[in-house]
Amino acid sequence: MVYNNFLLRLLFSSFFILIYCIFAYLNFKYIYYLIFLIYILIFIEIYLNFKLYKSLPIIYVFISFIFFIIIDFDKIIFLNFNLFILTVISFDIFSYIIGKNFGKNNFTKISLNKTYEGLFGGALSSICLSLLFSYIFEIHINIELIFYIFLIILSSFIGDLIESFFKRKNNLKNSSEFIPGHGGVFDRFDSFLFSIIIYSISVSI
Numbered sequence: 001m002v003y004n005n006f007l008l009r010l011l012f013s014s015f016f017i018l019i020y021c022i023f024a025y026l027n028f029k030y031i032y033y034l035i036f037l038i039y040i041l042i043f044i045e046i047y048l049n050f051k052l053y054k055s056l057p058i059i060y061v062f063i064s065f066i067f068f069i070i071i072d073f074d075k076i077i078f079l080n081f082n083l084f085i086l087t088v089i090s091f092d093i094f095s096y097i098i099g100k101n102f103g104k105n106n107f108t109k110i111s112l113n114k115t116y117e118g119l120f121g122g123a124l125s126s127i128c129l130s131l132l133f134s135y136i137f138e139i140h141i142n143i144e145l146i147f148y149i150f151l152i153i154l155s156s157f158i159g160d161l162i163e164s165f166f167k168r169k170n171n172l173k174n175s176s177e178f179i180p181g182h183g184g185v186f187d188r189f190d191s192f193l194f195s196i197i198i199y200s201i202s203v204s205i
C-alpha cells in the first residue's frame with residue numbers, strides 16, 4: 001500500500017468532513033452551497049481534461065446535479081442527510097483501505113483497482129457504521145433502513161464504476177491533479193454523484 005497516498009487521501013477527507021461539519025453547524029442550508037461548488041469544479045474538470053466523449057460525463061453529472069437541486073434543504077431531515085453522507089464516505093474510505101491491503105480478486109476490467117475484498121469489506125464496514133450512527137442518534141432501525149443503506153452503498157459503487165469508465169475511455173489515470181493524492185474532484189466525489197440520485201428519490205417518495 002502506498003502510505004503517502006493514503007495519508008493524503010485521509011488528510012483531504014478529514015479536511016472535507018471538518019468543512020462539512022462547520023457549515024452544518026453554522027446553518028445546514030450552507031451544505032447546499034458547498035455541494036453546489038463541488039459540482040461546478042467537476043464540470044470545469046471534465047471540460048478541461050476529458051477530450052473524448054466529453055458530452056457523456058457532462059450529461060451524467062448534469063443529471064446528478066438536477067436530482068441534487070430538487071432536494072428541499074429547508075425541509076430536509078438533518079440526521080437523515082448526515083446518515084447518507086456517512087454511508088457514502090465510509091464505504092469509499094474502507095473499500096479503498098481494505099482493497100489496497102487485502103484485495104486480490106479483481107471485480108471488473110473497467111477499473112482494475114476494484115476488488116471483491118474491497119467491495120464487500122467496504123460495504124460491511126459502511127453498514128456497521130451507519131447502523132451505529134442510527135442507534136446513537138435514535139434513528140429507527142428496521143428492514144427499510146437497512147435496505148436503504150444497502151441501496152446507497154450499491155449506488156456509490158456504481159458511481160465509482162461510471163467515473164472509472166469515463167476515465168478509461170479518455171485514457172486518463174486521474175481526472176485531474178487538482179487534489180493531491182486523489183484522482184481529481186470527479187474521482188473524489190464519484191460515489192456521491194450517483195448515490196445522490198437515489199437519496200433524492202428516497203426523500204421525494
